[in-house]
Amino acid sequence: xxxxxxxxxxxxxxxxxxxxxxxxxxxxxxxxxxxxxxxxxxxxxxxxxxxxxxxxxxxxxxxxxxxxxxxxxxxxxxxxxxxxxxxxxxxxxxxxxxxxxxxxxxxxxxxxxxxxxxxxxxxxxxxxxxxxxxxxxxxxxxxxxxxxxxxxxxxxxxxxxxxxxxxxxxxxxxxxxxxxxxxxxxxxxxxxxxxxxxxxxxxxxxxxxxxxxxxxxxxxxxxxxxxxxxxxxxxxxxxxxxxxxxxxxxxxxxxx
Numbered sequence: 551x552x553x554x555x556x557x558x559x560x561x562x563x564x565x566x567x568x569x570x571x572x573x574x575x576x577x578x579x580x581x582x583x584x585x586x587x588x589x590x591x592x593x594x595x596x597x598x599x600x601x602x603x604x605x606x607x608x609x610x611x612x613x614x615x616x617x618x619x620x621x622x623x624x625x626x627x628x629x630x631x632x633x634x635x636x637x638x639x640x641x642x643x644x645x646x647x648x649x650x651x652x653x654x655x656x657x658x659x660x661x662x663x664x665x666x667x668x669x670x671x672x673x674x675x676x677x678x679x680x681x682x683x684x685x686x687x688x689x690x691x692x693x694x695x696x697x698x699x700x701x702x703x704x705x706x707x708x709x710x711x712x713x714x715x716x717x718x719x720x721x722x723x724x725x726x727x728x729x730x731x732x733x734x735x736x737x738x739x740x741x742x743x744x745x746x747x748x749x750x751x752x753x754x755x756x757x758x759x760x761x762x763x764x765x766x767x768x769x770x771x772x773x774x775x776x777x778x779x780x781x782x783x784x785x786x787x788x789x790x791x792x793x794x795x796x797x798x799x800x801x802x803x804x805x806x
Contacts, residue, residue: 554793615656713761733766
């Protein structure tokens with residue numbers, strides 16, 4: 551296990567880890583905000599079996615009540631509702647079989663925690679580090695700075711200048727003195743599904759040997775105490791820099 555992973559394990563198991571973490575990743579209920587007016591209209595259309603109105607209203611919301619491969623198409627082309635009565639009937643039959651309360655529960659379902667953590671991480675970074683544009687980032691030779699560029703510019707810099715070879719912008723692109731640091735940052739509450747894939751992305755980048763930058767995985771959450779899980783074993787057997795956000799400042803300051 552990497553020394554920074556060991557330091558994190560010590561913090562997680564022997565200190566007030568969660569208390570400290572709350573200051574960065576505040577708990578949010580995450581329920582989707584759907585007005586009573588819209589919910590009442592959905593109930594009315596459902597009760598009256600007004601399939602066109604029901605489907606139109608549901609397509610206008612962030613979350614459809616269940617996963618259906620045709621929903622994306624109908625969101626983009628609402629006129630297709632009138633042209634495809636059989637597809638509409640199939641979808642609405644499924645909605646009727648679910649029951650109205652399940653439909654309502656589906657559209658107001660809480661967002662997955664990891665989809666809400668990105669902005670919290672970004673906000674914390676902005677409050678605790680100096681965030682600069684690409685030109686200032688390249689010129690910086692002392693202290694710690696964070697690259698504030700968007701998706702394409704940051705990704706191209708990581709690939710063309712640092713030679714990392716990645717397909718998306720990392721969560722953090724930093725510079726400590728003259729040394730570059732690139733990494734993913736995740737707060738994960740489960741070991742499977744989308745959060746399992748997020749873990750894979752993070753550890754894959756931290757283990758990437760390409761290019762001239764240090765690679766890190768800023769990981770918080772349940773993986774540090776799931777000792778029997780495959781993910782914990784991967785951390786335990788890895789030499790990559792995987793550690794808590796609570797140690798990020800110390801890590802960046804240690805980079806020489």
